[in-house]
Amino acid sequence: MTRLLANTPIALAMLFASCIGSCIVANRGRADSILGEQLSTFTIPSPGAKVLGFRCDVTVGNVMSAGYVPVEISLRGVGVFPADRRLTVRIQTQPEGQAPPRNGLTINLPIVATQGSSVVTVNRYVPKWSAGVSWNVSIWEDGRPLPEYEANIGNRLPANGFRFRQLLPDETDFNSVLVIKDDVATVDTLPEMQSMLNDFSFAYGRSSPVPTKAEDPTFYENMLRSNWMSAIGQSELPTDWRGYNNHDAVLLDPVAIEQVRSNPAGLAALRDFVLVGGIVVVYEAGEPNETLKSLDFAWTDDAAARQQIGPMVAQLEAMQKSEDKEAREELAAIKSHIQEIQEAEKSGSKKIATESPQPGALPTAAQPNGLMYGTAVDGEAAVTIYGELEYWFPTDLENAIEYRDRAEKELAEMRRSSPINLSMPSPDVFMQPVGAGMVIGTTAGINEPDDQSKWSVVHGLFGYRISPMLRRGIDPMIGDRRFDRWLIPGVAQPPVYTFMALLVGFVVLVGPVAYRKTSKSGRSYLMFAIAPLLAMLTTTAMFAYGIVSDGFGTSTRIRQLTFIDGGSGDGAERVRATYFAGIRPSDGIQFPAIAEVMQYPEGSTDSWQDRFFESPSIIGAISIDEEIQRFDSSFLPSRQQCQFILHLPRRGVGHVELVAATEGTPDKIKSTFDFPLRSIVLRNRDGGYWTADAVGPRATIDAKPVASKVATKLMGRMYSEYRPISVTKQAGNRQNYSNAIFDLVLDTNRLIDSQNVMTDGSFELVLQQRLQSDGDIPAGYFIATAEPSGDVICIDEVDTVDSVRYLFGTLP
Secondary structure, three states: OOOOOOOOOHHHHHHHHHHOOOOEOOOOOOOOOOOOOEEOOEEEOOOOOOOOOEEEEEEEEOOOOOEEEEEEEEEEEOOOOOOOEEEEEEEEEOHHHOEOHHHEEEEEEEEEEOOOOOEEEEEEEEEEOOEOOEEEEEEEEOOEEEEEEEEEEEOOOOHHHHOHHHHOHHHOOOOEEEEOOOOOOOOOOOOOOHHHHHHHHHHHOOOOOOOOOOOOHHHHHHHHOOOOEEEEOHHHOOOOHHHOOOOOEEEEOHHHHHHHHOOHHHHHHHHHHHHHOOEEEEOOOOOHHHHHHHOOOOOOOOHHHHHHHHHHHHHHHHHHHHHHHHHHHHHHHHHHHHHHHHHHHHHOOOOEOOOOOOOOOOOOOOOOOOOOOOOOOOOOOOEEEEOOEEEEOOOHHHHHHHHHHHHHHHHHHHHHOOOOOOOOOOOOEEEEEEOOEEEEEEOOOOOOHHHHHHHHHHHHOOHHHHOHHHHHOOOOOOOEHHHHHHOOOOOOOOOHHHHHHHHHHHHHHHHHHHHHHHHHOOOHHHHHHHHHHHHHHHHHHHHHHHHHHHOOOEEEEEEEEEEEOOOOOOEEEEEEEEEEEOOOOOOOEEEEOOOEEEEEOEOOOOOHHHHHOOOOOEEEEEEEOOOEEEEOHHHOOEOOOEEEEEEEEEOOOOOEEEEOOEOOEOOEEEEOOOOOEOEEEEEOOOOOEEEEOOEOOOOEEEOEEEOHHHHHHHHHHHHHHOOOOOOOOOOOOOOOOOOOOOOHHHHHHHHHOOOOOOOOHHHHHHHHHHHHHHOOOOOOEEEEEEOOOHHHOOOOOOEEOOOEEEEEEEOO
16 A cells, blocks of 8 residues: 655664664563663673672663663662662763764763662663764762773664764654553563554565564564564553653553553653653544543644644545556456466467566556566566567466456455544544644554554654654754854854944054154154054953953853643643853753753754764763753853753643633633743633733733734734844755755755655744744633743853743643
8 A cells, every 4th residue: 555654664774783783682571661672781790800799780772863862770789788889870972883973971870779778770861962872881989980890882883874864764764662451561462463563564664464473473572672663561661751752652552541540650751751742642542532531631622633634534545546446457457368368278379488488477457468567476477478479378377366366355455444534523533732742543453454544544644753853853963053043142242343343443543543643753663563562452352342241150041832731730841042151160050850951053064974074072971860960061161152952841830721700700811830921812612812911820810802813913923022033144054965964854854754844843843833824722722921930941040031931732
């Protein structure tokens, strides 16, 4: 069946993994199990080395793209620990296994082995702003490395790693994880899922139908350890949303959801993943309201979401009709061909060829007598032609009948595909935006041949979301020119007019003033001393003004987008923060432990290929514990604007609601947020718009009804007032007449969807579409602005400049 999407085959990724010698193992059966591919668990010190009271097992997820890598560390004491031991596991990237080489990081993971314990296990997620996994792992105590407690893990990058598309196929391949109802996912506990996998099969380069478990259990064993279709049981659920983040979608049925609900931490992590931008697909789903409610979300029946599905179904049905017509015409041609051979045999006019047949095929409807195209059943030519005479081989009739039977079977299966119903209250496919992500429901089963067309529609809804880079809207490896769209105005930029004034003053002093004075006094030779002195003073004045004008403190510009589920008050957010420090902060900067933090490098004229061959370097050191991620001062150099992108969940942030008028009181807007709102526009479920100028913390204020045109202008003003635009230079596309890649986000976008440009991530896309492109919000939604929250600002005592917080979400 023709597919709605075309992706780079994941077989390339599997081939690449085998070429670089990665040994993948599964570490299963416990909470926070690492999903998908893992590097081999290694133990330090190695056998035979001196043991200083404990051994350490380290398991690392095989994450090739930039992102956060899951790491599991287990300290096993020789007996019990006789006293508290404060250890640090240090991870440092190896230059030969990362690209670009200059994006190296040193990660410190503090671990305390308490007195009396024998095993201490911790799970951490560590940042990686490069492609590839190659680390040096060592254990430190009291500021010194322990002898023999060191090992290297990972693989060198291949020589052709400068070809970005071959190095990171996961950015264009679809990767998913199946959650089953059993405690542990094994080949025995996996359900049969041929229908779903056959639709997804093109994503990993398989042309033949997926086998059953009985036919090929090895296929499913490998699948469990892969990224493209991993599987986990209930006891293996992540309790951190980043555990899912290297997959594009989580698949589960209502029975599995009920099991997940008995694990509050597992359910919370799954909800966080969706709110931050991930996808949950519920198969064998019931009505939309029940499906969303099972995940503690509310069904809002978004008309825009339904409009995305309708054209996709129509396109699929048109393709199916065309394929059905082609299949019937081909079957008719095959039957005609069989009849021709049978008549030739009866009349005795059949000629037997003495030469070996050339590659050819059975006839098709388009060329009923053309005998030189396609392939026969066994790859051998069934019929060929020499000159103008047709020669028939002894197995022609047998092969043609076998081909006919198979074609009839395929046509029957094609016609078995049931029509897709989109009518409420029980559509076969539905979609609900939730935060920056979405929940997709389908009545399709994972092993029902009749439902394969439904899976095609489901897969077609993913779009750009199959790329983690596009979902985030950030490339931390080489950056891009869109860095300039969110700078702190007037900081770390040359004061052009002041410098012009100083230079004019210099010219005036050297020319009309100094020269005339010395000429009149007969001492023109003094100009040889005066001119250099004035030039030195002017240069010093320009340098001093540049430093003093920027100041010696720290300033920041924050763009915080918070998307909220009104029913629960939970949310998720994307924070784009630019910092400038007159003096580098000695304590460094810090971020919440639950956040995914990415640097945003300023784009340059260097391509990915140029960066691949740069000299290696370490950006700085990061310390991660259960509370914070602390980046040292190297990440914020003096007198330089630096940007970071954060994604993190927000539990219990609050909600707003419209309190209906009662006798003697008007309609009111009620806020449960702990912070004031600058402005707000909401739309009730009847479609009416309401607004208020400002709402205090946990306050209730009178609401004003407004016409839709007025609301559109208000929302447009909300967006344009803080719209990200370049303030220094045009960040447009450069002309590129080579195969060099200067913008990884745009290049990935072109591979997935060449028509729609998606560069700023899911959060920004939703906000721009609602406030600027569409000029409206769905019924039952609100949009508000506020001051950025202090907990996303990574430095104390900082001046906030031209910053904003957008809050967008549903009403309870």
